[in-house]
Amino acid sequence: MEIISTILNSFFGFLFFPFKTLAPVWGMLFVSFASGIIMLLIFKATSDQAGIKKAKNKVRGHFLAIRLYRDDLGLMFGTVKNLLISNFLYLKKAFRPMLFLMIPVGIILLHLAGRYEKRPFQIGETTVLTLRLAENTSWEQLKKVEIDVPDGLKLETPPVRIVQLSEISWRIRVEEQGEYWVAFKLADHVVKKKIVVNEILLPLDSKVTRSSFSTLLSNTDESSLPESGPFLAIEMRYPKREFDMFGFELHWLLSFFLLSLVSGFAFKRFLRVEF
Amino acid sequence: MKTTTKLTVLAFLFQAFLTVFLSGCGVGKADSSAKKVIVIGFDGMDPQLLSQYMSAGRLPNFSKLAETGDFKELGTSNPPQSPVAWSNFITGMNPGGHGIYDFIHRDPNTMLPKSSTTESVEASRTVQIGKWILPISGGEVKNLRQGRAFWNYLEDHNIPTTVFRVPGNFPAVESKGRTLSGMGTPDLAGTFGTFSYYTDDPPPNRNDIAGGVVYPVRLSNNAFESRLVGPKNTFLENEPDATIPFKVWVDPEYNTAKIEVQDVQIILQEKEWSNWVQVSFELIPGLQSVSGICRFYLKEVRPNLKLYVTPINIDPADPALPISTPDDYAKEIHKHCGNFYTQGMPEETKALSWDVFDYDDFLSQSDNVLQERLLLFNYVLDSFEDGFLFFYFSSTDLNVHMLYNMIDPDHPTFEIEQALKYAEVIPTIYETADAVVGKLMARIGENTTLIVMSDHGFAPFRRAVHLNTWLKNEKFMTLKNESKQAESQFLLNVDWAKTRAYSLGFNALYLNLENREKSGIVKPEEKEMLLRGITEKLLALRDPKNGNQVIHRIYRAEEIYSGGKLENAPDLVIGYNRGYRASWETTIGSLPLEWIEDNLDRWSGDHCMAAELVPGVILANKKLNTLSPKLYDLAPTILAEFGISKPDVMVGKTIFDKNLL
Numbered sequence: 047m048e049i050i051s052t053i054l055n056s057f058f059g060f061l062f063f064p065f066k067t068l069a070p071v072w073g074m075l076f077v078s079f080a081s082g083i084i085m086l087l088i089f090k091a092t093s094d095q096a097g098i099k100k101a102k103n104k105v106r107g108h109f110l111a112i113r114l115y116r117d118d119l120g121l122m123f124g125t126v127k128n129l130l131i132s133n134f135l136y137l138k139k140a141f142r143p144m145l146f147l148m149i150p151v152g153i154i155l156l157h158l159a160g161r162y163e164k165r166p167f168q169i170g171e172t173t174v175l176t177l178r179l180a181e182n183t184s185w186e187q188l189k190k191v192e193i194d195v196p197d198g199l200k201l202e203t204p205p206v207r208i209v210q211l212s213e214i215s216w217r218i219r220v221e222e223q224g225e226y227w228v229a230f231k232l233a234d235h236v237v238k239k240k241i242v243v244n245e246i247l248l249p250l251d252s253k254v255t256r257s258s259f260s261t262l263l264s265n266t267d268e269s270s271l272p273e274s275g276p277f278l279a280i281e282m283r284y285p286k287r288e289f290d291m292f293g294f295e296l297h298w299l300l301s302f303f304l305l306s307l308v309s310g311f312a313f314k315r316f317l318r319v320e321f
Numbered sequence: 322m323k324t325t326t327k328l329t330v331l332a333f334l335f336q337a338f339l340t341v342f343l344s345g346c347g348v349g350k351a352d353s354s355a356k357k358v359i360v361i362g363f364d365g366m367d368p369q370l371l372s373q374y375m376s377a378g379r380l381p382n383f384s385k386l387a388e389t390g391d392f393k394e395l396g397t398s399n400p401p402q403s404p405v406a407w408s409n410f411i412t413g414m415n416p417g418g419h420g421i422y423d424f425i426h427r428d429p430n431t432m433l434p435k436s437s438t439t440e441s442v443e444a445s446r447t448v449q450i451g452k453w454i455l456p457i458s459g460g461e462v463k464n465l466r467q468g469r470a471f472w473n474y475l476e477d478h479n480i481p482t483t484v485f486r487v488p489g490n491f492p493a494v495e496s497k498g499r500t501l502s503g504m505g506t507p508d509l510a511g512t513f514g515t516f517s518y519y520t521d522d523p524p525p526n527r528n529d530i531a532g533g534v535v536y537p538v539r540l541s542n543n544a545f546e547s548r549l550v551g552p553k554n555t556f557l558e559n560e561p562d563a564t565i566p567f568k569v570w571v572d573p574e575y576n577t578a579k580i581e582v583q584d585v586q587i588i589l590q591e592k593e594w595s596n597w598v599q600v601s602f603e604l605i606p607g608l609q610s611v612s613g614i615c616r617f618y619l620k621e622v623r624p625n626l627k628l629y630v631t632p633i634n635i636d637p638a639d640p641a642l643p644i645s646t647p648d649d650y651a652k653e654i655h656k657h658c659g660n661f662y663t664q665g666m667p668e669e670t671k672a673l674s675w676d677v678f679d680y681d682d683f684l685s686q687s688d689n690v691l692q693e694r695l696l697l698f699n700y701v702l703d704s705f706e707d708g709f710l711f712f713y714f715s716s717t718d719l720n721v722h723m724l725y726n727m728i729d730p731d732h733p734t735f736e737i738e739q740a741l742k743y744a745e746v747i748p749t750i751y752e753t754a755d756a757v758v759g760k761l762m763a764r765i766g767e768n769t770t771l772i773v774m775s776d777h778g779f780a781p782f783r784r785a786v787h788l789n790t791w792l793k794n795e796k797f798m799t800l801k802n803e804s805k806q807a808e809s810q811f812l813l814n815v816d817w818a819k820t821r822a823y824s825l826g827f828n829a830l831y832l833n834l835e836n837r838e839k840s841g842i843v844k845p846e847e848k849e850m851l852l853r854g855i856t857e858k859l860l861a862l863r864d865p866k867n868g869n870q871v872i873h874r875i876y877r878a879e880e881i882y883s884g885g886k887l888e889n890a891p892d893l894v895i896g897y898n899r900g901y902r903a904s905w906e907t908t909i910g911s912l913p914l915e916w917i918e919d920n921l922d923r924w925s926g927d928h929c930m931a932a933e934l935v936p937g938v939i940l941a942n943k944k945l946n947t948l949s950p951k952l953y954d955l956a957p958t959i960l961a962e963f964g965i966s967k968p969d970v971m972v973g974k975t976i977f978d979k980n981l982l
Contacts, residue, residue: 204575209542215579288656
C-alpha cells in the first residue's frame with residue numbers, strides 16, 4: 047500500500063509541478079479538465095454504451111409520448127410509469143461505471159483536498175502545535191518532553207501540559223519562508239512534524255499519527271509515527287485556503303465538479319462517449 | 322455557422338477583449354487630477370491639548386498644516402455629545418433638524434429612557450411551532466437620525482464617496498458609496514458592548530458591573546468549562562441567550578493556558594491577547610446561525626484565573642446586521658485587512674471603570690483598537706481614488722475620557738505616581754494622529770482639500786451632579802417612596818402627579834408637561850415661569866466643596882434649535898461648567914442621596930458641558946473665512962468644494978474663503 051501511496055504522491059506531484067508557483071486556480075483548471083476526460087474514458091470502457099444509448103432513447107421516446115398524449119390521462123399515466131422504468135434502467139446501466147469511477151475520483155479528491163483545503167503558513171502567522179502521548183502518560187513524563195524548533199520558526203510560549211489528556215501544546219510563530227521540521231524528544235524517542243511556510247501550492251498534512259489506513263492515504267512526504275514509541279500524534283492547523291476562481295469565491299470541491307463536468311460535456315462527442 | 326451568427330460572436334469577443342484590455346490599461350479609471358476632499362475625524366481632539374503639544378514641537382505635521390492652511394476652534398453641537406455632534410456634521414443641521422438631542426432620549430408615553438440613535442422593530446408576524454417562533458415578516462433596526470447625509474448629495478452628482486465609521490450612522494443609511502457604520506453599532510448581543518469576564522475570584526460588586534458580565538468559574542484539574550454568551554435566540558420561546566461552550570486548560574507550572582472554542586485552539590500567556598476568533602451561534606439547528614468575532618485576554622493565571630473576552634462583535638466577513646454599504650463592503654475590508662472591531666465604541670472603558678482592567682490592561686486593549694484602525698486607514702487610503710473620503714479615529718476621545726486624571730492635578734482621582742507613569746499616553750496618541758496627518762499631507766495633490774476636525778474638545782470631570790436629586794431637593798420632583806430614593810432607576814420611584822421637572826440623559830431637562838408627558842401636570846401657561854425659576858436656581862448653584870459655579874449656562878430649546886424634529890427636544894439644555902457634569906446616575910434616572918459628589922470613576926475627562934467650553938478643532942490646507950466655524954458648516958462646505966449648492970435644509974455656511982485660495 048505504501049508503494050501505491052508513494053507512486054500516487056509522485057504522480058500528483060508531477061502533475062501539479064508546473065502550477066506550483068502559479069495562482070491555485072490554474073492547477074485546478076488543469077486537473078479538473080484532465081479528470082473530466084479521464085472519467086469519460088473510464089466511463090466508456092466500463093459501461094454498456096449500446097445499452098445506455100438504448101435506455102436514453104427510450105426515455106426520450108417516453109418524454110415525447112407525454113407531450114403528444116397529454117390530453118389522454120390514461121395513456122399519460124402509463125407513459126409516466128414507463129418513463130420511470132426506463133429511467134431506472136438507465137441508472138442501472140450507469141451504476142457499474144460509476145463504481146469504477148469512485149476509486150480514481152476519490153484519489154483525485156484526496157490529492158486536491160491536500161492542496162486546496164488548507165494553505166501553507168505565511169510569515170507572521172501563528173499556530174498551536176499539539177503533541178499527543180500514549181494514554182496515562184504521567185506528569186513526570188510530560189515534564190521531560192522537549193521541543194526543538196528550527197530557525198525560521200519561533201516558539202512563542204512555554205507549553206500547556208494537560209495531564210488528563212496526555213498532551214502538550216505550544217504556540218509557534220512563523221518568521222521566514224521554508225519547510226521546517228519541528229522535533230519532539232522524550233528520552234531516546236524523537237519524532238518530527240513538518241511545517242510549511244510558503245505561498246506555493248503544496249500538499250499539506252495537519253496531523254501525523256501512528257500508521258493506519260488514513261496515513262496510507264497521506265499525500266505528503268511525512269512518515270507516520272513509530273508504533274512502539276510514546277507518541278500517538280502530532281497535530282496543528284494550517285489556515286483554510288480561500289479558493290478564488292477568477293474573482294469568484296467558490297469551494298474548491300464545487301469548482302472541481304463544475305469544471306470536470308464542463309470538460310466531460312465538451313469532450314463527450316469527440317471521444318464518442320454516451321452517458 | 323451562419324455569417325450573421327459568426328459576426329455576432331466576433332463582435333461579442335471583440336467587445337470582451339476591449340473591456341479587458343481597456344480596464345487593464347486604466348481607461349475608465351478616475352482621473353487622478355479629479356477633485357478630492359478628505360476629512361479626517363479625530364473624535365474629541367481638544368484645541369487646548371493640541372495647541373499645547375504643537376507648541377512643544379511634538380506635532381510637526383499639525384503645525385505645518387496650521388501654518389500653510391488654517392487652524393481654529395470648531396464650534397460643537399449643543400449639547401456637545403458625540404451622537405449629536407456627528408449628526409450635525411452629517412446633516413449640516415442642528416438637532417432641531419436631525420432629531421438627535423442626547424445619547425439618551427425619553428419616551429414621554431412611558432417616561433422611560435431610550436436610545437436616541439437606533440430603534441429595533443421586531444417581526445410583526447410570527448408563527449409558533451412548539452418552542453420555536455418563526456418570523457413571517459422581517460424585523461429591522463432603524464437609524465433614527467433624520468435628514469439626508471451630505472454624502473447622499475454628493476452621490477446625486479455621481480461623486481464617489483467613502484465614509485468610514487462616522488458615528489451615528491448605524492444602520493448605515495442607504496448610499497451608493499462605500500460606508501462602514503461607526504459609533505452606535507451594537508455588538509452581537511445588541512448592546513453597545515458587553516464584555517465577559519471569567520474568573521475564580523469574582524469581585525464583590527460583580528452584579529453591579531455595567532457593560533460586562535462576570536462569570537465565576539472553578540478550576541478542576543487545572544481546567545474549566547464555560548460558555549460564550551451571544552445574541553438572544555429570538556427563534557425560541559422566552560428568547561434565551563444563544564451560547565457556545567469553550568474549555569480552558571492551565572499549565573500546572575507555567576502561566577500559560579490553552580483555550581478551545583468550536584474548532585479554534587489558542588494558547589496565551591499571562592497579559593496576552595488572542596487574535597480575533599470567529600464563533601458561530603446556532604439559532605435553529607442546521608438552519609440558522611449567526612457569526613461573531615471576539616478576542617480573549619488572559620489577564621492572570623495565578624494566583625487567580627482571570628480571563629476577559631471582548632464583546633462578541635458583528636463578524637465583518639458575515640455581518641448579521643447592516644453595517645456597511647454596499648452590503649459586501651465590510652467583507653471586502655475583511656478580505657484585505659482581516660477581522661476588526663465592528664462595535665461602535667470599541668475601547669474597553671467599562672472594564673477599566675469597574676476594575677476588571679487596570680490601566681495597563683486598558684492601554685493594551687485601546688492600542689489594539691488604534692493599531693487596527695491604522696491598518697484600516699492605510700487600506701482605505703490606498704483604495705481611495707477620487708471624490709470624498711471621511712475616516713474616523715476614536716482613540717483621541719475614549720483614551721482621554723479615561724486618562725484625563727493623569728493630566729489634571731485637581732482631579733479627585735489624581736495620583737502623582739500614576740500621573741508620572743501614564744503622563745505620556747495622551748500626547749503619544751496625539752503624535753500618532755500627527756503621523757496620520759503627515760502621511761496624508763505627503764500624499765495629497767494640489768486638487769485635494771484636506772480637513773482635519775473633531776466633534777468636540779475636552780474638560781475635566783471632577784464633580785458629578787445628581788440633577789434629579791437637586792430637582793427633588795428643590796421640590797420640582799416628588800418621590801413615591803422617600804426611603805427608597807437611592808435604590809430606584811429609570812425614575813420609577815417618581816410620583817408623576819406631583820413632579821414638575823425631571824432629567825434623563827446627559828444635558829437634558831424636561832418639564833412634566835400636560836398633554837405631552839404621560840402624566841403631565843405642568844400647564845402651558847405655567848411653563849415659562851417654571852423654566853425661569855429652574856434656570857435662575859441652577860445658575861445660582863455653587864459647589865459646597867469649593868464655592869465654584871456648577872452650571873455655566875442654560876439654553877432654551879427654542880433659542881438654539883430649528884427644524885422640523887423638535888418633539889424630542891428637552892425644554893432646557895444644561896451647560897455644566899468645566900469640571901462638572903451630570904452624574905451617570907442622572908443619565909438613567911437615579912437619585913443618590915447627595916446632589917453633588919466627587920467623580921471617583923476612572924472616566925475622568927468629559928465634554929457633556931456647556932458647548933462653548935468644549936469646542937472641537939478644525940485644521941485645513943485652505944484658509945477659513947470665519948473666526949468661528951461650526952460643525953454644521955462642514956456639510957455645506959464639502960458640498961461647495963464639489964460645486965454643489967447648499968440644500969435649503971442645511972443651517973451651516975461654507976467656511977473656505979474663495980479669495981484666499
